[in-house]
Amino acid sequence: MALIVQKFGGTSVGSTERIKNVAKRVARWQAQGHQVIVVPSAMAGETNRLIALAKEISPSPDPRELDVIASTGEQVTIGLLAMAMHAQGVKAKSFTGSQVTVLTDSTFTKARILRIDEERIRKALAEGNVVVVAGFQGADAHGNITTLGRGGSDTSAVALAAALKADECQIYTDVDGVYTTDPRVVPEARKLDTITFEEMLEMASLGSKVLQIRSVEFAGKYKVKLRVLSSFEDEGDGTLITVEEKSTMEQPVISGIAFNRDEAKLTMLGVPDRPGIAYQILGPIADANIDVDMIIQNIGRDETTDFSFTVHRGDYNKALAILESVRTKIGARDLTGDTTTCKVSAVGVGMRSHPGVASKMFGALAKEGINLQMISTSEIKISVVIEEKYLELAVRVLHKVFGLEKPQKAKLSLTGRDETDIITPS
Ligand code: ASP
Numbered sequence: 001m002a003l004i005v006q007k008f009g010g011t012s013v014g015s016t017e018r019i020k021n022v023a024k025r026v027a028r029w030q031a032q033g034h035q036v037i038v039v040p041s042a043m044a045g046e047t048n049r050l051i052a053l054a055k056e057i058s059p060s061p062d063p064r065e066l067d068v069i070a071s072t073g074e075q076v077t078i079g080l081l082a083m084a085m086h087a088q089g090v091k092a093k094s095f096t097g098s099q100v101t102v103l104t105d106s107t108f109t110k111a112r113i114l115r116i117d118e119e120r121i122r123k124a125l126a127e128g129n130v131v132v133v134a135g136f137q138g139a140d141a142h143g144n145i146t147t148l149g150r151g152g153s154d155t156s157a158v159a160l161a162a163a164l165k166a167d168e169c170q171i172y173t174d175v176d177g178v179y180t181t182d183p184r185v186v187p188e189a190r191k192l193d194t195i196t197f198e199e200m201l202e203m204a205s206l207g208s209k210v211l212q213i214r215s216v217e218f219a220g221k222y223k224v225k226l227r228v229l230s231s232f233e234d235e236g237d238g239t240l241i242t243v244e245e246k247s248t249m250e251q252p253v254i255s256g257i258a259f260n261r262d263e264a265k266l267t268m269l270g271v272p273d274r275p276g277i278a279y280q281i282l283g284p285i286a287d288a289n290i291d292v293d294m295i296i297q298n299i300g301r302d303e304t305t306d307f308s309f310t311v312h313r314g315d316y317n318k319a320l321a322i323l324e325s326v327r328t329k330i331g332a333r334d335l336t337g338d339t340t341t342c343k344v345s346a347v348g349v350g351m352r353s354h355p356g357v358a359s360k361m362f363g364a365l366a367k368e369g370i371n372l373q374m375i376s377t378s379e380i381k382i383s384v385v386i387e388e389k390y391l392e393l394a395v396r397v398l399h400k401v402f403g404l405e406k407p408q409k410a411k412l413s414l415t416g417r418d419e420t421d422i423i424t425p426s
């Protein structure tokens with residue numbers, strides 16, 4: 001007998017029909033003798049609807065009240081799911097975050113989990129119940145309702161699995177696992193059987209569509225066995241997110257090609273080359289809460305340097321305005337920017353033991369005439385900034401050159417779902 005936490009995303013509980021199917025699926029696990037804790041999201045679109053309602057009253061809603069509102073979506077699904085379990089003849093009991101208690105700090109709308117009380121859950125499990133716990137929500141030390149940030153029910157599930165030392169945390173979603181790249185860009189993309197936590201974090205641009213990144217950090221920290229599975233297919237083991245690396249023999253050098261379309265580049269030219277200059281440029285950017293991704297500084301001519309960095313495209317105009325005032329202050333020659341850039345990354349823990357990955361990557365891109373505007377590396381990732389129009393080409397070429405393709409044609413799993421895809425019980 002195992003203790004399993006199963007999280008179902010908004011699409012998987014998007015209608016009462018789908019909730020009934022989830023109940024049937026959970027009932028089968030319980031019938032096999034397992035103890036099950038189910039963590040559902042709100043029904044698809046519901047959290048957006050609730051937040052929109054709040055914004056009709058106030059364009060910048062009070063965060064405490066916003067959490068009171070936004071958390072209700074999950075309260076509906078836990079009740080519905082518990083009832084659907086009853087209809088299957090299975091004992092089930094639902095709990096909100098504050099009933100459990102899922103104790104969080106008081107950072108409304110993006111609270112962090114501090115502790116989870118096991119008592120009520122353990123008792124309900126011992127009484128033979130499937131325990132249904134609302135995702136995304138908790139309560140602070142004063143009993144205020146909090147939420148964990150968008151996509152937060154993944155983190156709820158992982159935190160419950162960690163607190164109760166569950167044997168596995170299964171995340172059921174509308175994709176059947178983590179892919180070598182986005183199948184919409186490369187139809188030959190392959191589902192990975194396993195991926196390490198580190199790789200998953202580095203592949204944020206791919207991974208975050210599947211899992212809230214914070215939940216991955218959490219699972220890595222508490223060594224929770226985490227698996228991503230399709231809620232619409234009965235077969236398949238999904239993707240297991242692992243702590244250990246496979247032995248070097250079977251470890252592919254590159255596990256995936258990630259990309260990010262929303263990158264914008266800013267360059268300050270002819271910057272005086274003196275200590276403190278990077279701080280003078282990036283300080284005001286940080287103060288404005290703008291995230292900086294890649295940074296490059298080059299020694300230019302005449303004892304000046306050129307300084308480039310990238311930001312999210314949505315922050316570009318704000319960053320440009322800030323830099324214009326910085327430029328006059330520090331006496332830099334010129335300021336340029338580019339919003340037609342993107343970032344492509346090759347990710348893999350196998351890189352550690354295989355030299356030459358960068359040159360292979362750059363060679364493949366050069367062959368296609370793709371100019372590399374910026375390069376940055378970490379131990380397990382190499383990223384390049386290129387012109388956006390080459391994004392698809394670059395991803396395809398790299399996917400191929402690192403041998404990530406499947407021999408036969410992989411089916412598309414990110415698109416083309418419809419109601420008929422919902423599982424029926426066996
Ligand atoms: N319902 C919340 C959201 O839409 C939490 C979640 O789905 O994970 O962000």
Ligand code: MG
Nearest residue numbers: 009151210212
């Ligand atoms: Mg989600």
